[in-house]
Amino acid sequence: MSKFYHYFVKGEEIIACILLAGIVGLMFLSAVLRKAGLPLNWAGDTSLLLFTWSCFFGADLAIREKSMVNVDMLLTRFPVKVQKAIRIACQVAAMALLISLVYFGVPLCIDSVDRKFSNMNLSYSWASASVPAGSALLTVTSFINLVKMVKSEDGTYGKQGGSEIC
Numbered sequence: 001m002s003k004f005y006h007y008f009v010k011g012e013e014i015i016a017c018i019l020l021a022g023i024v025g026l027m028f029l030s031a032v033l034r035k036a037g038l039p040l041n042w043a044g045d046t047s048l049l050l051f052t053w054s055c056f057f058g059a060d061l062a063i064r065e066k067s068m069v070n071v072d073m074l075l076t077r078f079p080v081k082v083q084k085a086i087r088i089a090c091q092v093a094a095m096a097l098l099i100s101l102v103y104f105g106v107p108l109c110i111d112s113v114d115r116k117f118s119n120m121n122l123s124y125s126w127a128s129a130s131v132p133a134g135s136a137l138l139t140v141t142s143f144i145n146l147v148k149m150v151k152s153e154d155g156t157y158g159k160q161g162g163s164e165i166c
Contacts, residue, residue, distance in 0.1 A: 009064065012137070016061055019054035023047050045117040052127045056134020064141050066157070084155025091146045098139040105132030 030043035062068050075083055108128050115124040148157035 012057055013061060016054060016057040019050050019057060023050045023054065026050070041119045042117075045119050045122075049117070049122075049127050052130040053134070056130050056137065060134065060137045060141050063138065063145070080154050084149065084152075087155040088146065088149050091142060091149060095139055095142045095146065098135045098142060101135035102132045102139065105129075105135060108132075 026040075026043050026047050030040045030047075033040055075086060078086065105128070109125050109132060112124040112128040116122065117124060117127075145157040149155050
């Protein structure tokens, strides 16, 4: 399972990079062609679609690698066991939010089937599907981090910048 997860994480990193490069490249090309008098009317909508997915992939990568902003000025004043309990409670609360996003995001995705992007004949469900799909990815990552927190002495889940599992 660890080997599968390793390849999954690498694939996710590649997809996140492709999405970000696609947004930058598409917007640059759109600006250049607009200046040349050949506007790409669909570029903004396509970038929006790519952006919705890249947000969730990027958030999952950032959480896995402990690259999210963390303000623990108050937390560090508590004893280590209290810090661990607070971190675990916050992780459980985050997972509850993510599960609710999956639960409510699926009907949103289904309801968006008939809605189209303004300049493309593409269903808006492709954008709204990023909410339940990305939240499911984040839930898995959060669960893995929760297990690491429970096992650790101080309630953290590994060193900063690492993407190792267990």
